[in-house]
Amino acid sequence: MIQRGFASAVLAPTDPKLIRNIAIIAHVDHGKTTLMDRLLTFCGATLSEDRVMDSNQFERERGITIASKYTSFQFKGHTFNAVDTPGHADFGGEVERVLGMVDGAVLLVDANEGPLSQTKFVVEKALKRGLKPLVVLNKVDRLGATEQRCGEVESSVFDVFANLGASDDQLDFPVLYASAREGWASASLPPPGQPPPDASMAPLLEALVKYVPPPPSESLQDPFSFLVVMTERHAFLGRIATGRVHSGSVAVGDRIKVLWKDGGQEEGFKVTKLMKRCGMTTVDVERAVAGDIVSIAGIPAAGIADTVAALEVRQALPPGKIDPPTLSMV
Numbered sequence: 001m002i003q004r005g006f007a008s009a010v011l012a013p014t015d016p017k018l019i020r021n022i023a024i025i026a027h028v029d030h031g032k033t034t035l036m037d038r039l040l041t042f043c044g045a046t047l048s049e050d051r052v053m054d055s056n057q058f059e060r061e062r063g064i065t066i067a068s069k070y071t072s073f074q075f076k077g078h079t080f081n082a083v084d085t086p087g088h089a090d091f092g093g094e095v096e097r098v099l100g101m102v103d104g105a106v107l108l109v110d111a112n113e114g115p116l117s118q119t120k121f122v123v124e125k126a127l128k129r130g131l132k133p134l135v136v137l138n139k140v141d142r143l144g145a146t147e148q149r150c151g152e153v154e155s156s157v158f159d160v161f162a163n164l165g166a167s168d169d170q171l172d173f174p175v176l177y178a179s180a181r182e183g184w185a186s187a188s189l190p191p192p193g194q195p196p197p198d199a200s201m202a203p204l205l206e207a208l209v210k211y212v213p214p215p216p217s218e219s220l221q222d223p224f225s226f227l228v229v230m231t232e233r234h235a236f237l238g239r240i241a242t243g244r245v246h247s248g249s250v251a252v253g254d255r256i257k258v259l260w261k262d263g264g265q266e267e268g269f270k271v272t273k274l275m276k277r278c279g280m281t282t283v284d285v286e287r288a289v290a291g292d293i294v295s296i297a298g299i300p301a302a303g304i305a306d307t308v309a310a311l312e313v314r315q316a317l318p319p320g321k322i323d324p325p326t327l328s329m330v
């Protein structure tokens with residue numbers, strides 16, 4: 001399902017300052033899928049036609065599976081690109097590449113269980129990448145999630161960060177309390193078993209707008225370059241490459257080339273379609289600027305960790321290419 005118009009304009013802003021790229025990291029079962037699902041509610045509000053809302057349960061479930069890789073949505077004039085991060089070592093370099101696309105992370109921890117093995121695995125990668133995760137204690141609707149228990153879990157998260165060599169800045173993480181299942185997050189812990197007044201996901205999104213730095217704007221003047229992080233096959237469009245625009249901007253019809261990760265390059269490609277994922281819906285966009293996460297069709301030769309770039313670009317981006325987050329911004 002492809003959408004045009006209003007959604008396209010808001011989902012691919014021309015000003016990088018309005019973009020927030022985040023990874024959602026968590027141990028399995030701590031609520032990542034449920035949280036993503038709640039964020040898709042905002043996604044539904046982004047679209048001019050409420051197709052996401054209208055779709056039946058089966059489609060919605062299918063959509064969530066697709067969207068679990070990444071989804072874009074809009075909140076108070078900002079475009080969020082939220083990516084799912086694989087939780088364990090089997091995914092090798094993928095975790096680094098996915099974290100290379102984002103400027104911030106939400107660490108979701110079950111307030112009853114505390115941080116577990118996969119939490120540590122991804123947190124280590126996120127800290128190395130220089131990200132400052134925002135910590136969300138989830139499932140606080142459960143009666144076991146008392147103030148005392150949440151305090152203990154916050155200390156264990158602090159210890160995990162400290163043992164992994166976190167900087168003072170990273171150790172100074174904000175904490176929010178959430179029930180992803182009930183669809184709310186809050187800066188303070190409500191009494192056990194009670195949702196906060198005006199329960200919604202807005203406090204989390206507001207915290208992220210404030211806490212996660214926008215992508216740097218300077219590279220907007222440079223020629224277009226883009227590192228492929230994920231690929232998929234589409235029945236009509238062929239290969240679709242998803243990644244982050246590292247510099248410049250890209251528009252439908254642009255002539256581009258591929259610089260392979262192992263050296264060598266190939267010219268003669270043209271961007272046939274630019275898209276963003278919005279839950280299960282694919283939204284066509286005309287242009288994407290530095291810092292944005294976008295899917296490109298028209299480059300069958302591009303594989304994971306290859307670079308797609310303007311014709312004048314000579315050097316491939318290193319496979320672990322990352323834009324350093326602006327750590328001074330809090």
Ligand code: GDP
Binds near residue numbers: 034138178179
């Ligand atoms: P994931 O493996 O991290 O994607 O976790 P899921 O989102 O699939 O959640 C795992 C289980 O925890 C499911 O049964 C959810 O319904 C449940 N769950 C998720 N969030 C909450 C929450 O905030 N409160 C409660 N009580 N259960 C939750």
